Amino acid sequence: MVVLAIGLILVGIFFLVVAAIGTIRLPDVFSRSHAVSLTDSLGAICVLAGLALYQGFGINMLKILVVLVLLMLLNPVIAHATVRAAYRAGLKPQTEEDQ
Amino acid sequence: MKSSFPKQFVANTLALFCGWLVLSGKYDNFHLVLGFTASCGVAWLNTGFPHSPFQQFPWGRMVLYCPWLFLRIVESSLHLTKLILNPSLPIKPRLITYRSQLKHRGAIVVLGNSVTLTPGTITVEINGNTFLVHAIDESAGNDFTTGRMERKLAWVFQEDTNL
Structure with a gap:
């Protein structure tokens, strides 16, 4: 159980690192936000699932699941708000023709 | 809307109370009564809102x-x-x-x-x-x-x- 938990947390950390690399490598706000959404999805899911397994069944596991559900509901809203603000401020996403 | 008031109130209270049970983690009488009272209060304040899509x-x-x-x-x-x-x-x-x-x-x-x-x-x-x-x-x-x-x-x- 503990081994599985640690494995999941490590996989989650791998995706968090990839998201950080992506945030640096990608060219503009719009594509960078994709990299950030990688953190919300697989990164957070794996790390929190690992933590839940590590805690074992009980009230703490339920609490972690509540955090996970809230994260899945709130993170898209934040990402959407950021990107919409960028779009309304007049930033145009880079497309193939610009490169 | 008026007729659905009690049903909505009970549903909201139960949902809030479940949330309380998960998040508080204390099951002695004092905390249960406190949580139930708070759930009732919040549910009472929030029922009767205009029709929401949810x-x-x-x-x-x-x-x-x-x-x-x-x-x-x-x-x-x-x-x-x-x-x-x-x-x-x-x-x-x-x-x-x-x-x-x-x-x-x-x-x-x-x-x-x-x-x-x-x-x-x-x-x-x-x-x-x-x-x-x-x-x-x-x-x-x-x-x-x-x-x-x-x-x-x-x-x-x-x-x-x-x-």
């Missing part, structure tokens, strides 16, 4: 939609990871304008949220039922442009669309 929200079918969305998220996460770690960074960003046929406001919210939650696509703007979506490459936006995600949601909300 009152006829299909929770049951929504639960069936979640595993599918989860699989899509895992797939597109792996795809995006490959893109980022590829030294030549083969991205082809594009903006997609898409007019959805969904009518239920809840369905449009869930569609926008699902698109943003899936790595590689992000909802930039929603106007009525017209979506402006930013996709990172050709295959990332496919679920959306082919209407695959929309068909699933049409089923969840039992809407008649000729998709």
Whole structure:
């Protein structure tokens, strides 16, 4: 159980690192936000699932699941708000023709 | 609205009290009574709000939609990871304008949220039922442009669309 938990947390950390690399490598706000959404999805899911397994069944596991559900509901809203603000401020996403 | 008041009140109280039970973790009489009183109070203050789209929200079918969305998220996460770690960074960003046929406001919210939650696509703007979506490459936006995600949601909300 503990081994599985640690494995999941490590996989989650791998995706968090990839998201950080992506945030640096990608060219503009719009594509960078994709990299950030990688953190919300697989990164957070794996790390929190690992933590839940590590805690074992009980009230703490339920609490972690509540955090996970809230994260899945709130993170898209934040990402959407950021990107919409960028779009309304007049930033145009880079497309193939610009490169 | 007036007739549904007690039902709504009881449902809200129970939902809030479940939340209290999970988050407090203390099951002695004092904390249970305190939580129940607080749930009743908050539920009482919040019933009688105008009709919200989430009152006829299909929770049951929504639960069936979640595993599918989860699989899509895992797939597109792996795809995006490959893109980022590829030294030549083969991205082809594009903006997609898409007019959805969904009518239920809840369905449009869930569609926008699902698109943003899936790595590689992000909802930039929603106007009525017209979506402006930013996709990172050709295959990332496919679920959306082919209407695959929309068909699933049409089923969840039992809407008649000729998709």
